[in-house]
Amino acid sequence: TQTVSQSDAHVTVFEGDSVELRCNYSYGGSIYLSWYIQHHGHGLQFLLKYYSGNPVVQGVNGFEAEFSKSDSSFHLRKASVHWSDSAVYFCAVTGNTGKLIFGLGTTLQVQP
């Protein structure tokens, strides 16, 4: 069974702070790991993905994520958040069937 767990439902930080959004997965085969952002009332915007190679991948708007096989994790990080980063962030696993398995999302609130 493929599962994605995002342990924090809500994260609140101040503008300029660093942030880490956690994602853990369980899957036995080769996978794509990805992060998406969803602003209120909109669809999902792709941030970044990992399949192989350098475990640290860079995405849009200063986001990066690090894959850890030993921890079964793919945490998302940003060094300095902006108020416009306030949104819901979804971690997802794409298995060999092609279907995405999503976590329940982490709502990031950036306060001024």
Added chain:
Amino acid sequence: NSKVIQTPRYLVKGQGQKAKMRCIPEKGHPVVFWYQQNKNNEFKFLINFQNQEVLQQIDMTEKRFSAECPSNSPCSLEIQSSEAGDSALYLCASSPQNNQAPLFGEGTRLSVL
């Protein structure tokens, strides 16, 4: 800016009515997915296509839901007889290959009254 175009953005239907939504995938993306996102942020895979052929679909889709991706026309998802529980955000996504992270559209928000 999303390159997967979904229409309409909002759809309001009464119970028992048909609800139809459309999707134009990113150019050059032969794989198309439909997902349903409910108010609890739970995503449910509905169906996916490669070109015009169905790759996978869930049982729910086989009963009241129908979808197609004809050549040279938008893909579509139709609910034959809408139920209150169908109220959700329906997301279309496309990908160059089946096992890559797809690009999503803005979604069609369906409200069944």
